[in-house]
Structures are given as C-alpha cells and as structure tokens.
Amino acid sequence: MVNLGVNIGGLNLKNPVLTASGTFGYGEEFADFVDLNRLGGFIIKGTTINHREGNPYPRMAETPSGMLNAVGLQNKGVDYFIENIYPRIKDVDSHVIVNVSGATIDDYVAVCEKLSPLDKINAIEVNISCPNVKQGGMAFGTTCEGAAQVARAVRNAFAKTVIIKLSPNVTDITEIARAVEAEGADAVSLINTLLGMAIDVERQRPYLSTITGGLSGPAVRPVAVRMVWQVAKAVNIPVIGLGGIMNGRDAIEFMLAGASAIQVGTANFIDPSVTMKIIDYMDEYCLRHGIKDINEIIGMINN
Amino acid sequence: MKKYILDLTIVENRRIHELYTLLILTTSDGSILPEMKPGQFVQVAVDGSKTTFLRRPISINNVDRENNHLWLLVRNAGEGTRALMALKPGDLLNVVLPLGNSFSMPKNQSDLVLLAGGGVGVAPMLYWGKRLKEEGYMPKFLIGARSAKDVLQLAEFEKIGEVYVSTEDGSMGEKGLVTTNTVLDTDINKIYCCGPAPMMKAIANVAKAKSIDCEVSLENMMACGLGACLCCVENTVKGNVCVCTEGPVFNINELTW
Ligand SMILES: Cc1cc2nc3c(=O)[nH]c(=O)nc-3n(C[C@H](O)[C@H](O)[C@H](O)COP(=O)(O)OP(=O)(O)OC[C@H]3O[C@@H](n4cnc5c(N)ncnc54)[C@H](O)[C@@H]3O)c2cc1C
Ligand SMILES: Cc1cc2nc3c(=O)[nH]c(=O)nc-3n(C[C@H](O)[C@H](O)[C@H](O)COP(=O)(O)O)c2cc1C
Numbered sequence: 297m298v299n300l301g302v303n304i305g306g307l308n309l310k311n312p313v314l315t316a317s318g319t320f321g322y323g324e325e326f327a328d329f330v331d332l333n334r335l336g337g338f339i340i341k342g343t344t345i346n347h348r349e350g351n352p353y354p355r356m357a358e359t360p361s362g363m364l365n366a367v368g369l370q371n372k373g374v375d376y377f378i379e380n381i382y383p384r385i386k387d388v389d390s391h392v393i394v395n396v397s398g399a400t401i402d403d404y405v406a407v408c409e410k411l412s413p414l415d416k417i418n419a420i421e422v423n424i425s426c427p428n429v430k431q432g433g434m435a436f437g438t439t440c441e442g443a444a445q446v447a448r449a450v451r452n453a454f455a456k457t458v459i460i461k462l463s464p465n466v467t468d469i470t471e472i473a474r475a476v477e478a479e480g481a482d483a484v485s486l487i488n489t490l491l492g493m494a495i496d497v498e499r500q501r502p503y504l505s506t507i508t509g510g511l512s513g514p515a516v517r518p519v520a521v522r523m524v525w526q527v528a529k530a531v532n533i534p535v536i537g538l539g540g541i542m543n544g545r546d547a548i549e550f551m552l553a554g555a556s557a558i559q560v561g562t563a564n565f566i567d568p569s570v571t572m573k574i575i576d577y578m579d580e581y582c583l584r585h586g587i588k589d590i591n592e593i594i595g596m597i598n599n
Numbered sequence: 600m601k602k603y604i605l606d607l608t609i610v611e612n613r614r615i616h617e618l619y620t621l622l623i624l625t626t627s628d629g630s631i632l633p634e635m636k637p638g639q640f641v642q643v644a645v646d647g648s649k650t651t652f653l654r655r656p657i658s659i660n661n662v663d664r665e666n667n668h669l670w671l672l673v674r675n676a677g678e679g680t681r682a683l684m685a686l687k688p689g690d691l692l693n694v695v696l697p698l699g700n701s702f703s704m705p706k707n708q709s710d711l712v713l714l715a716g717g718g719v720g721v722a723p724m725l726y727w728g729k730r731l732k733e734e735g736y737m738p739k740f741l742i743g744a745r746s747a748k749d750v751l752q753l754a755e756f757e758k759i760g761e762v763y764v765s766t767e768d769g770s771m772g773e774k775g776l777v778t779t780n781t782v783l784d785t786d787i788n789k790i791y792c793c794g795p796a797p798m799m800k801a802i803a804n805v806a807k808a809k810s811i812d813c814e815v816s817l818e819n820m821m822a823c824g825l826g827a828c829l830c831c832v833e834n835t836v837k838g839n840v841c842v843c844t845e846g847p848v849f850n851i852n853e854l855t856w
C-alpha cells in the first residue's frame with residue numbers, strides 16, 4: 297500500500313487533495329459526484345464578517361484554457377455559515393477549512409474569533425490576495441508589510457493551523473512568503489487567480505462588469521508551478537500548490553515542484569468528480585514509480 | 600434531485616437548417632435515463648478545444664420515455680455549439696444532469712396557459728407543453744422568430760396545442776414581435792416564457808400590465824452549473840441568486856426587471 301497521507305502545519309491529511317476556495321461551494325453541491333470523506337479536505341468559499349452581495353453580473357468570461365471571474369466574495373457572512381452551513385457539514389470525515397477574507401485587519405480577526413471555537417474547523421486559509429475587492433484584499437497580499445500584518449493578527453486570533461493564501465500578482469512572491477512565515481503562518485497556499493482582462497470586440501466592451509478579474513484554469517498552470525517551486529525553496533513551512541490542476545498528472549507536477557498538498561479549483565466545474573480521479577491517480581503513479589510514500593516526491597526535482 | 604455525470608450516445612443528429620440541430624441521445628449502457636423535470640437543463644462537455652473549456656448549458660427539450668431518448672435543441676452560437684452540431688450517431692457526449700429548478704404548475708386546473716418561446720428558447724417549452732397536456736391543461740404556444748425558417752419544431756408543438764407564430768419579417772404567422780401577437784389579447788391566466796432577454800422582458804411587461812402570472816427561464820452565463828462558483832447570478836428581490844440552482848425559471852415577481 298502507498299501512503300498518501302501528508303501533514304500541513306499540524307494538520308494530518310489522508311491524502312494531498314484539497315478543493316480550492318470558491319470553486320467547491322460548501323462541498324454539499326458536489327455530494328452526488330464526490331465522496332467527500334475521501335478528500336484530504338475541502339476549503340469552503342471566501343467568508344467575511346458581514347454578508348456580501350459580490351459584484352454585478354456578468355462575473356465570468358471564458359478565455360483560452362481558462363476563465364476570468366469577478367465574483368467579489370459573495371457570501372452570507374460568518375454567522376450564517378456557523379448557524380446554517382456548519383451543522384450540515386461538520387460530520388464529514390475530512391478536514392473542513394474555511395477561507396477567510398476581510399477588508400480590514402479587524403475583519404480578519406473577527407472572523408477568526410468566531411471560527412476558533414468550532415471543533416471541526418482545524419484550519420483556516422487566509423485570503424490576502426483576492427483581486428476582486430477594492431479595499432484591503434489585494435493590497436494586503438501585494439506588500440510584505442501588508443501580508444505580515446494580516447498574518448500576525450490571525451496568528452494571534454486563531455490557535456489552530458493558519459494557511460496564508462498568496463497572490464501571484466506581485467514581483468517577488470518569495471518575499472511575501474517569507475514575511476508571513478516570519479509571523480508564524482503554518483503553511484502557505486498559492487496561487488490565487490492572476491489579474492486579467494478580456495474584451496468583447498463585437499460589442500466593444502469588457503466582458504466583466506468589473507472590467508478586470510481573476511484568471512484561473514490550465515492557462516495559469518506554468519506560472520503557478522514556477523511560483524510553487526520558488527516558494528518551496530524559500531520557506532521552511534509546507535506549501536500547498538494550486539492553479540490549473542486538471543488531472544492527476546498536473547497534481548503530481550506541483551508536488552514534484554515542492555508542494556506538500558494541492559488544491560483543485562476550476563477543474564471541478566468541468567468534471568465535478570475530478571478530485572476522486574486525482575486521488576486514484578496518485579496511488580497508481582506511486583505504484584508505477586515504486587514510491588511507497590507520497591512524501592518522497594515532494595520537491596523531488598530539487599534532489 | 601440526484602445529479603449524474605453520464606456518457607450519452609448520439610442516436611440521431613437531425614439538422615433543422617444550417618443554424619439549428621436536434622440531438623437525440625440515449626444512455627450508452629442501456630440504463631434508463633434519470634428523472635428530469637421540464638425547465639431543467641444539462642451541462643454538456645465540448646471535447647478538448649482550448650476555447651471551449653467550460654461545459655455548455657443546454658435546456659432539456661424533451662424526454663421521450665418510450666424510446667429512452669433525451670432531446671437537445673441546439674443553435675449555432677459559437678465554437679462550442681458548432682462542435683455539438685457536428686456530432687454523429689454513435690458519438691458520445693458527456694453530460695451533467697439534471698440541473699436547475701423547473702416550471703411550476705398553474706394554480707388552477709381551469710387556468711388558460713400560454714407557453715412563449717423565442718428562437719431556440721422554444722426548447723424547454725416542448726417538454727413543458729407535453730407535461731401540461733398530460734396533466735389535463737390545454738397549453739397554447741406562441742413562437743417568435745426572425746423568419747419562417749427560424750420557427751423550430753412547429754409540427755411537434757401542433758401535436759400538443761394551438762400554435763401562434765410571430766415573425767419579424769412576416770414570412771410566417773403575424774408580422775412583428777411576439778408581444779404584438781393577438782393571442783395575448785385572449786384570456787390567459789399564466790404565461791411561461793423563454794427566449795432572448797429583450798423578448799422575455801417585453802413579455803414580462805405585457806404580463807404585468809394585464810396582471811397575468813408569468814414565469815421566465817433565464818440564460819445567464821454559467822461555469823459550474825451546480826451553485827458553487829456564483830458566476831451565473833441574477834439580481835432578484837432577494838439579492839444575487841444563482842440561476843443554475845434557484846433558476847433557470849423565475850417568477851417575474853422575483854426579478855428586478
Ligand atoms: C439554462 C440555459 C439553457 C440553455 N439552453 C439552450 C438550448 O436549449 N439550446 C441552445 O442552443 N442554447 C441554449 N443555451 C445557450 C447556450 O448555452 C450558449 O449558446 C452556448 O453556451 C454558447 O456556446 P458557444 O461555444 O457555441 O458560443 P460562445 O462563442 O462561447 O458564445 C456565444 C454566445 O453565447 C453565450 N454563451 C456563451 N457561453 C455561455 C454559457 N456558458 N452560458 C450561457 N450562455 C453562454 C454568450 O452570450 C456568448 O456571447 C442555454 C443557456 C442556459 C444558461
Ligand atoms: C469562481 C471562482 C471563485 C473563487 N473564489 C475564491 C475565494 O472566495 N477565495 C479564494 O481565496 N480564492 C478564490 N478563487 C481562487 C481559487 O481558489 C484558486 O486559487 C484559483 O482559481 C486557481 O486555481 P484553479 O486554476 O485550479 O482554479 C476563486 C476562483 C474561481 C474560479
């Protein structure tokens with residue numbers, strides 16, 4: 297038997313496969329296609345202190361091998377999550393990780409404080425990189441001070457595993473990664489979407505109501521693999537890799553580059569059962585290469 | 600309702616003319632097609648082309664239980680639908696189904712119902728019309744199109760009830776937009792409508808003016824079709840809601856049109 301279990305900053309995952317925030321709802325939406333208990337964990341959509349309506353429609357445009365989105369963190373707020381969603385998903389035999397967003401440091405802290413007492417929530421992923429929110433969000437993720445400020449605040453407010461999700465829209469992502477590591481982050485995940493734009497040339501206007509949006513899907517994968525490789529060499533905490541993973545091969549690519557776990561995002565829209573296939577592939581890949589423990593392949597290209 | 604990912608086999612690709620085709624599909628393993636409701640849709644995968652990366656939402660046009668067939672009516676709108684139009688008998692099409700809500704039954708058994716479809720928007724009206732007839736209603740149909748050749752499935756609709764047609768160039772039925780069709784001057788208690796947004800808005804206005812209950816089926820751009828990505832939202836009296844799960848069918852009272 298191959299061991300697929302990995303450890304992410306104190307969190308034991310039964311396998312390295314997680315789902316990416318904003319692409320897997322609250323998990324329940326996929327219950328007909330996926331055995332949620334088989335996942336390493338799932339990261340639920342961006343949660344803020346207050347209800348948010350998000351950006352106006354249209355919020356999505358398809359682009360070559362990818363898509364742009366400008367959802368703008370639509371969610372019903374952390375209290376709604378705790379009262380209505382949490383009771384429905386808390387018994388799943390897999391990790392439920394909440395993706396936390398905020399416009400101010402106080403917002404992040406307030407959400408963390410509300411999530412802290414929940415037994416099932418053993419980790420949070422802090423989004424300092426959402427490109428769709430005017431204040432805060434992106435600004436925190438694009439400077440070392442901003443990122444460090446958020447990391448410090450959530451570290452103090454949440455005693456369990458803290459994963460900081462990094463923005464690729466920066467000159468040197470390793471600096472930001474080091475800055476949050478120094479503040480006590482347990483892990484980093486990358487990449488969030490790349491800022492992009494597309495124009496309907498017949499109607500002579502942008503496709504998105506917000507003009508620019510976040511690019512995801514296989515179009516971003518080589519950029520994501522490069523950044524994961526760089527960050528994994530720059531920090532000593534585990535790195536969770538994502539960006540355009542469509543299948544098991546792509547997932548292995550991120551692990552070879554240095555990721556200890558991976559997230560599947562946009563691919564869930566194309567094949568809602570894809571995560572199950574990725575887990576199967578990892579098993580099969582390891583057998584085929586005589587690998588007994590998937591941890592052996594993490595960062596293998598550097599050996 | 601339980602959702603499935605299925606590889607369906609193309610039984611027939613019935614080309615209507617260069618712009619439209621009727622795809623008739625069945626299960627590839629002989630199993631019975633899952634339950635599907637009128638108004639629901641499917642998400643089809645369009646092979647590996649780089650520009651048709653996401654699935655495409657297509658309405659359920661008909662479920663022929665006798666033959667275990669699913670009908671999809673497709674209009675050539677771009678690369679993805681063009682790939683669907685090129686499918687041949689025996690080809691497999693990967694589909695996620697059934698998705699979305701459905702039309703709701705009229706309040707009273709005696710209600711006079713009108714099903715209005717514009718262009719390929721007639722698609723959900725065939726399955727819904729058949730269901731209404733089975734339930735004892737006498738649905739009337741109003742079909743709007745640019746010209747006679749864009750009036751789709753006329754013979755099918757005529758089997759179910761009276762059909763009224765409006766064409767913009769007057770080549771069939773009354774000349775003009777559906778909103779000026781004289782059937783709208785008759786007694787109607789409920790309208791169901793699917794078509795281009797301007798048509799649905801115009802019908803909604805007529806319904807409001809005459810205090811007729813009205814449901815429309817929206818075609819917002821979708822990514823997941825499962826309520827996960829929040830890309831397909833429509834602004835409603837309850838705020839932004841997903842068309843793929845809380846719709847595609849909405850009562851016009853819920854919309855902010
Ligand atoms: C619930 C629902 C039911 C539908 N039912 C039918 C049907 O029965 N028959 C039919 O022919 N068409 C139907 N459509 C529209 C159909 O999905 C689009 O025409 C198709 O996705 C276009 O893809 P394409 O690659 O051919 O064109 P593209 O080149 O991708 O786009 C052409 C135009 O189609 C529209 N479109 C593109 N992608 C989408 C998308 N993901 N969702 C919605 N609209 C899109 C846009 O307005 C775009 O400008 C339905 C749409 C929805 C949301
Ligand atoms: C529709 C959509 C919504 C998203 N919402 C969030 C979010 O709320 N919080 C977040 O941190 N990332 C969000 N993301 C980013 C993804 O989690 C992921 O980082 C990105 O899509 C790259 O991975 P992928 O190419 O596998 O999709 C969203 C992405 C998409 C496509």
Ligand code: FES
Binds near residue numbers: 820823826827828843
């Ligand atoms: S298309 Fe993803 S939520 Fe509707």
